[in-house]
Amino acid sequence: MSDQVNSPDPATPETKAAKAGPDQADDRGRPAYGLGQAFRDTILEGRTVTITVLAFITAFVIGGLLNAFTNTTVLHAWGNFFSAPGHAIAAAWDTAVGAYVEMFEGSIVNPHTVAALFQQASIGAAIHDGYLAAVFNPLSETCVQATPLILAGLAVALPYRAGLFNIGAQSQFIGGIIVATFLGYGVSLPPFVHVVVCVIGGFVGGAAIGWIVGELKARTGAHEVITTIMANYIMQYFLAYLLSFGYLMQAPHTTDEITAAIAGNAHLPHLFGPSLRINAGFLIALACAAGLWWLLTRTTTGFEFRSIGRNPSAARVAGINVERNWVLVMLLAGGLAGLSGAAVVQGTDFTLNFQSYGTYGIDAITVALLGFGRPLGVVLAGLLFGAMKAGAPLMQAATGTPVDMVQVLEAVIVLFVAAPLLIRAMFRLRAARGGGVGGVMSRGWNA
């Protein structure tokens, strides 16, 4: 077996399973090598960072090509390729890059707002007139978009570490948002208390849905992939049902499927004044990520979660109650997705309509996969996808590139990250010494 562990063959799933990350690379028994060598190896070998960066580059190239070859102006220019070849190539380049530039300006920083800031007479006046806020608005929007993505991403990442695949973040999100919204407009409480009550309500609402899925798996062996997909539809219709009757949750004096607005006391407080939308939800998301990291790496419960994720039969033999842990994992995951719902309704939307769940369920999966199921990775992946979501509307407005581009980029990035063997083959990387990117462990449907 030791032969196998040290063999450069990245193919064996067992090897991958045993070494899910580069931090566990086993270099003992090899001659020590210098910093330069280590640096070169890091680049040339298929390690996590290299693979992820290359996956990004590949995805953005593919997205750029897609953009350049579907844009009507560019297609027209290609039609005149033989008379003006330079023009066609320039038009394709401008379209592809222009879209990314707009996305960047909408999500990180827009140079025009920075220039405008520096043209102001005094810093006091600049703040007063909102020029400073304008500079930070893209970053604030990125954080706002990232908040529910991080929380929902954690809701997929935690079960993933425990060997469960939670496709039902959407159902748990809906469960959470229903309870949070109801508490938001249905009761009246003092300022701070109301926020806390709603957030806890969101957690409980999501956890209830997750708990049912976990309980079903533990008691009957019903596969969580199917039960969570079914739960998504059930909760979707349940939400529509609640919103279609005045005596349930529909707002009074309307025929729209929408609830009344939640009370001002239940709004999550803004972090940097009312002109930037960034709110305490972002802090909740970061706190949850930190808490999850602590749970997974520093507690017995977390150890049990990871054990059943690695090898449920070994965990069972070691005396771990696998079924009980499945229930607990799904309950916590559901709670996290529920918090995501609470963050949306209390942070930005303030009302609940029949489409409030958006695409968070699917986005959560891509975020969790890109983050390799680790809390820090989920935060980074959530910020990245949040930035793309924040920049997309500006991109569409300025260049006419449809916002669906973001979804294409997300999927391609995750596809390549999940297929390290492919990236290695494409860029002719060596197999990592003793591990490298483990890739995604393939489990059967029956496990």
Place this chain on the structure above:
Amino acid sequence: MTATEDLRPVDLDLAAKPPSSTFRRWLAPVTFAVFGLVNIFVLGTYSHHGDATFAFSQPFAKVSVPNLTLPAAITCYVCGAITLVIAVLRSFLPFGQVQKRAAIAAVVFLFVVALLCWTDAGLSTSFNVVNLLQGTLAGSIPIMLGALTGVVCSRSGVINVGIEGQLLLGAFTAAIVASGTGSLLLGLLSGALAGSLVAVLLAVFAIGYRVDQVILGVVLNTLILGITGYLYDALMVPYANTLNSPATFSSIKIPLLGDIPIIGPVFFDSTIFLYLTYIALAGVQVGLFSTRWGLRTRAIGEHPIAADTVGINVIAMRYRNVIVAGLIAGIGGAYFTIGSVGSFNKDMSSGEGYIALAAMIFGRYTPFGAISAALLFGFASQLQSIMSTLNTPIQSNLLLMTPYIVTIIVLAGLVGKVRGPRSEGIPYIKA
């Protein structure tokens, strides 16, 4: 490597051991009893006084069948009582596999009868059963074809969660080609090929690069959703007249068979898609269980090492099966556009690929089982759309929810544990 491969089935058994419990034992009887009580106390008590009338023939049919009129409330009570009897029998008699399924079918049937009586009670219009069944069959075509694709892939040892993407790309491509070329047959063909294209991606990543197949399927679906949405905005909206206004296939009535009362209009008066579904069903059923190909396919899904030992090229066969099966789902996708609505819309398949996946598992990985399960989903949505036109007091969202709840209950052990092919989802690494 071979040694570790051999260990796996044992691992799976330990991991998947369902703890037998009183929960499972009482699940079926209790569920049945709930249905019986609903029949009596909800549908029976709250139905309007009067009769429910059911029509069994469409206008202008050559042979007309007389309408059936039932007293609504009493029918509900009778249905409920029979359901309760079944529940009691189920809890105390040792039911075999066949009886268990028959019991479920009977309970569902009685519930539907009671529901229809309740819906139509006291209304002047009669409830046309033939329309309901015809719509069910047509509306379930994408789910049925998707589920058949799933069956072939699973039996070959590859989990296909990407059915949704195959349907969606099939719908998109069929619309754009049929509209651009003006040929419906070309549209159908290209739709099928589009389904196969997604299958190529699935096969390359799952079989070649050994990506986790459930994750891969979800990611592929996201990718296709993004790409079709993107192209819809970028190409189909600005050039709607040339790229997104395909014609649709019209119904073909099969001579003689199509004139049989009830059965004729339901089974033999539909678009080419339904007939293709029959062919696909027969093909997969016969292929899987009566041919050498089927035996080999099931072998590489159950125990690829054994199959390899006797000289079957596992990898090549998996590639081939997954890619060819993609054609079936592609046709199912084409139905969305050139089979029913015509023009393409964003996220047109709206999750039916996932339902097809559930139907496949629900149907225990058999072609006929998968088709029956697909029809159950199609029936519920068709029932809902007819009921909404009848202006009944039923809440359509609650009705739409039922097939999903039923699926969960069934998976939770109403028919015993559903066991897939043993090596499903595990990439084969040639030793």
